[in-house]
Amino acid sequence: MPSVNPKFLRDPQWNREPEVQDIIEAELQGLGFMTERSFPLPDRPNLIGRWAGSDARSLAVCGHVDVVPQGDLAGWTVDPFGAEVRGDKLYGRGSCDMKAGLAAALVACRAISRLGLTLDGRLEFHAVVDEEAGGFGAMAAAALRPAPAGVLICEPSAGAIRPWAGGLEWVRVTLRGLSGHSARRFASIYPSEAAASVPVKSVNAIELGARLLASLRELETQWGIAKSFPGMPAGMNTISPGVMVSGCGMGPDGLPTILSNPAMVPDLCVIDFDMKFLPNETSADIRREFEEWVARFAAADPWLRDHPPEIRWELADLHFPPVNTPLEHGLVQAVKASVEARGRAPEIVGSLGVTDAAHYAAEGIPGVVYGPTGAAQHGPDEYVLISSVIETAQVVAQSIVRFCGVRAAAS
Ligand SMILES: [Zn+2]
Structure with a gap:
């Protein structure tokens, strides 16, 4: 579903953020999330989903639905919006940045739901617009109250844990x-x-x-x-x-x-x-x-x-204010333990680029970026490794359970 940020290129054929939100909303509602939309920018909805739970262990998982334009088609060897799969690579504009992360977060919620787990902390799902051109979607989402105690942003990080950004x-x-x-x-x-x-x-x-x-x-x-x-x-x-x-x-x-x-x-x-x-x-x-x-x-x-x-x-x-989530913060520790549980040595590094985590930091909400592996973001033949999307879903699911805690399991 093409969802080119209209600030780059205005064309209804490509500017379909609301339809991406329709897809995510149907999935969230199927999992029992309460959903609501708001409009940080005209005709460009944020979608927020909530599973009820305590404030103290509340967490938002966040991803942006907008993508940059496909650019010069001459550079592409695949249809930029065809989602073509070749081996372990899924190609397309936004595949890596960052629909893969959004998909992984949705699958994580689905896994928690199918296991019959009831989380102690409130889980919020923030599907936001406009990250690629100012972050006005995340600014609006971060300003919602009650605020979550942390935000996990599934931007592509090649499996690295990024609690810091300049x-x-x-x-x-x-x-x-x-x-x-x-x-x-x-x-x-x-x-x-x-x-x-x-x-x-x-x-x-x-x-x-x-x-x-x-x-x-x-x-x-x-x-x-x-x-x-x-x-x-x-x-x-x-x-x-x-x-x-x-x-x-x-x-x-x-x-x-x-x-x-x-x-x-x-x-x-x-x-x-x-x-x-x-x-x-x-x-x-x-x-x-x-x-x-x-x-x-x-x-x-x-x-x-x-x-x-x-x-x-x-x-x-x-x-963009900096992000400086302490290593000892529960969210960093939850993601670290979940990466270790996959048999990986956790790599904890700062992020050179800015992400929506900055807008949450501005509202006092500590953030961590963790997500899949891919290449050519913002360029031709962007792709994501499917195996890394699966691993991201596993790590995100475990991180949510570790951070929010589990109240009771259905029998
Ligand atoms: Zn991104």
Whole structure:
């Protein structure tokens, strides 16, 4: 069932998140879950299922139903929505990321139901929209009360247990220069009698931006050297310049209105950064360190001292707090014991990418990511290993039973 996130591509043929929710809802209702839908975004339903139980040992299993578009079909050797099976591989957009995880979680619930087990803690099933483009589905699901005591997210992790993830912030820095004729540039860079006779000296915003980039590279290096977190690669806390636009004149969107003429010295440079930080840092700390660095950079420059760069956070409302679930948390321990019960050595590592666990962490709900093995997520010929989906279902079922506890078994 194609369920391409409509923020990437709007086409009713592919945007069928509600029909995926229909399939999951039928299965959940068959297992005795109470279900409800909510709409974090118009026409895009979250689906929440609940088995009643105590708050203290309550758990949500969560997965996103949206997928990224299939992209260039020339790269695919199978139908992107054909679910073709070749050997142990099941192919298709979203097979790995992450319908396999959702399917495994459903099968886990089915197994618990068929065994006649009644869980002590409340079990919630969160099938959410929009993970691939902001996570507004998970934000809404995480805000529901009463909140579960933990969330298990079945994103593909190749069997690794991921209780940690770095945080992510997007930030825009806007630098203002002074435009002028390129033929008078000499007056801005060489002291001379001729230069003295040019009354207005341009300030090139591209060069201001280039200096800022070089300066922030130093901050990035300092962060990489001075800070670390176990389970995360050294230096994963980066400041990546992602978009840089320079030209003349600022339009209402904050971007240059003239981009086409190098005879004008540009007076505007806008740089968007993607910043990753460690699980034990807060976005408030990171924002303050970044702002202080830029302020010191500006204070050391005669022009920028009087024309300080502007800093704007939360571009596109994007904001992912870190995930830092303690090793001793019951959910980490439950998943670890369940992996060990499969005869595997548990691998506990941090997650480099952000997931919906961030939005639960923002609501104070500790999360763990654990899921199947696959490849080519977001690319052509995405696939998941069927054997890993089965193993995920087994581990998730056992983790649920361990974490929620069992009240009584039917005779
Ligand atoms: Zn995913």
